[in-house]
Amino acid sequence: MAELTVRDATDEDIERVEVLVTDALDRAHSLRGGGALLETLGMGPGLTATTLARAICAPSTGGLVGCVAVLDDALVGVAVAATEASCLTLVGIHVARSLRRRQIGTALLTAVQDRAEAAGTRLEAVALPGDQTLKSLLEAAGYRARLLRLSVER
Ligand SMILES: CC(C)(COP(=O)(O)OP(=O)(O)OC[C@H]1O[C@@H](n2cnc3c(N)ncnc32)[C@H](O)[C@@H]1OP(=O)(O)O)[C@@H](O)C(=O)NCCC(=O)NCCS
Numbered sequence: 001m002a003e004l005t006v007r008d009a010t011d012e013d014i015e016r017v018e019v020l021v022t023d024a025l026d027r028a029h030s031l032r033g034g035g036a037l038l039e040t041l042g043m044g045p046g047l048t049a050t051t052l053a054r055a056i057c058a059p060s061t062g063g064l065v066g067c068v069a070v071l072d073d074a075l076v077g078v079a080v081a082a083t084e085a086s087c088l089t090l091v092g093i094h095v096a097r098s099l100r101r102r103q104i105g106t107a108l109l110t111a112v113q114d115r116a117e118a119a120g121t122r123l124e125a126v127a128l129p130g131d132q133t134l135k136s137l138l139e140a141a142g143y144r145a146r147l148l149r150l151s152v153e154r
Pocket of ligand 1: 091092102103132133134138140
């Protein structure tokens with residue numbers, strides 16, 4: 001039986017995290033508000049999957065918390081949260097397409113919640129309006145939308 005573990009991302013994960021981040025960035029760019037979400041990460045229009053994967057895997061330098069899910073030896077999911085003054089904010093979570101609906105996203109969310117608790121703060125999450133899978137994951141875990149931020153499309 002395959003064993004799932006979730007742990008902090010490290011330098012050795014960069015290449016495998018980049019594969020997942022490439023897919024997540026493609027999806028973020030295809031959704032309304034994706035550019036603004038990436039700015040939340042402090043990353044502008046020139047952001048590449050390599051840059052983001054490096055930031056996730058060396059989180060202490062950028063105020064980020066990065067966690068990876070490993071199933072046997074395969075890296076199958078990644079979550080990233082940003083440290084803010086009043087909370088830890090989950091800004092991205094992504095599971096390999098062929099392995100969804102197996103509670104891997106939930107395990108990553110729980111790990112990030114644990115990191116927030118250990119730091120004595122609470123976890124909040126942001127989601128793009130069209131990111132239904134992420135909203136479903138968060139709602140299944142008891143999260144509810146508290147604020148919708150709207151602007152004129154440019
Ligand atoms: C969101 C995501 C991480 C969820 O990962 P996952 O491992 O499939 O989630 P889980 O198996 O832990 O799901 C837990 C619960 O969330 C809900 N849920 C998750 N995905 C769902 C979906 N596609 N439809 C409906 N409900 C869903 C369900 O209640 C599910 O429980 P169930 O399977 O027992 O019904 C995954 O769908 C993903 O990577 N999506 C792409 C997100 C992304 O890249 N966004 C880009 C911007 S960051």
